[in-house]
Amino acid sequence: MKHRILPVLALAAVGAVALSSCGAGTRTENENATTVSCDYTAPEGSTTVNVLAYNSSAIDPFTDTMVSSCSTDSVTLKHDPIDFGGQVTKTTATLAGDTGTYDIIETYGFVIPGFAEEGKLVPLNDLYDKYAADYGLDEISESMREGMSYDGELYALPMQAQMYVMAYRTDVFDDLGLEVPTTFDEMISAAEEIKQAGVMDYPIALPWLATSDVTTSYQAAMNSLGTDFVTADGAVTLDTPEAKQALEAMVALTPYMDPQVTTFDQPKVQQQMFNGTAAMSIMFSGRMVDLTMESNSKLFDSIGFAPAPKVTAGAEYSYNRLSIDGWSIPFNTKLDHDMLFVMMASAVSEDASEASVPAAYPAREGMVTEENSPYGAAANESMATAMPPIVSPIQATVTNEIRPILVQVLGGNISVDEGLAQMQAASERVAG
């Protein structure tokens, strides 16, 4: 008797664990999500809607609202946790053939031109006009809708935006009597003083991960000086004085940053702020709210927020990237587009957007203020000083080509001039 019970118990335990991992729906709990009305005509029989969206404290509120509000007995919304890199790979795979795995996908401004040009996303103008009144879609900022359009057609329904915000240690700055920096030079002087005072060895932390974020930083620096990697016509502009100035500005920051800064993604930069090893950091606004949580760090109440600085005092724009996140319908979904659009619209409704603050900066006008978000004032100011994006379908490809070369320059292995020449040549090769 005794010998049989043990294997049976073991089997039951394994079975229970296996079964508990079944089940549809997102697995992230969220206090920034809510339940809203989601009024669509369900198709006959039971349907599964597969949603692709990466997990982040800024995106989860919208995903979770969609999943919890739009699921019914016959329609199940399925969303599995995934990181950003995974989403990029799965988006490529699902949009490649005539049948895909997902019915609603999260997209962002940077990839819209490329996908739209290739006809991979369903144009949304007609659906937008049909449902705008019911879901108050006209309150979504017009510039954000522009940012997700290509050739006059809307390709994604904006849910939230992210822009660079500076987070800094208020206690360190107060102790040393430092002013909050508004330019790169001011950042360097503040860092110099902090270093001299022996408070920190590397007071500045930026997300410069060699396999992704580093090119976003370079692009932001060039945007501050009023240019980008390419023009709207597809001409590569990495041989311009602005390209050189931006690159030199980045190199000038390196003595004040951790020698291994090219291994830092945004979570690692957050960790630097949590640990107190950096006093200034510039990241996307979606990463700001984590810095204010007591559960993350003892320094949670010593973090202040400021708008993104400019590369030089005379620069027209700030060192900034405006990234708009939104929902798109892939061209190869077999489900009814009206139903999918209603689900997307409900996820960006007014109630959903309000609930997402301060974790996210919703695309609806005037949602974020100084009162309801610790970084609200900084985010609003940052947004106002960001350069309007230059839209070109080859931007993403050029970015991937120049990234390894940029890393070599920042690592001190090749000179700025050599790096620029290589980047220009590599980009022109792929621009075709």
Added chain:
Amino acid sequence: MKAREFWILFFPSLLVMGALLVLPLVRTVQWSLEQVRYGTPGTFVGFDNFAAALTDVRFGKAVMFTVAVTVVTTVILLVFGYIVANGINRITTSRPLVLGIMLVSYVLPNLVGAVAYSWLFDDNFGGVVNRLIGFFGGTQVLWFTDQVPNAILVTANTVWHMLPFAMLIILAGLQGVPEELKEAARIDGANTFQTHLNVIIPTIRGVLGFVTLITIMDVLRMFDNLIPLSPQAQAIGNESIMMYVYSVAFADGAQQLGLGSAINVLTIILILIMLIPFIRGIFKEAKAER
């Protein structure tokens, strides 16, 4: 056994192997001669993919790095695996406990173990090793951005992960060494070192060969542990072959499945080359049996 019996027992395995091994292999070779994107049939390009791979400096660096780590890891595993196996061979009552603790690093998924391992060297998460170095007066080592320290880190993690496996196999082999052989050597006046070198190691030659074979095959395909341990592998020249395939075939929205397949075919050829001595040994033994 009778031929019919053989085929009845063998057929299920043959079916599974055909579906999971032969078909993908055929497809890989087919795609290596084509330019392929997701969801569309490929267009034939002959040996263009192979030419592109073989003239790519990045591929050459990846091969050098992977082969170097493989050779160093195999040597360390054989030496340390042997020493530890002998040590464990002597203990009796606490053997299950020691084996259990040692096997944790092998049983842990490669990626999970590598992430935890990376924290030992990362100041962001405590950096225990860095603190020890500082304590003994050494200078700061950049484990993730300097090529040689990073290669040491990756090799150390690979050894940490695979040592229990090597040790376990060698331990099993040691059980098969006849006690009389060791006694005879002792009577003849051999000391411990000579006993090991001239008696025990030749006896477990087959087992050591097997460990070498498996280690070479496994480490040549390394990928998982490089993700957390070498976040800028390409920039410092510490990319493995599989990491290179991943980058060109999938990462960043790339879709060069044909090129990836060609590199896989080249890797298969490389593995076969490195395993020639062992494959020859197996054939020789099979011939001798008959």
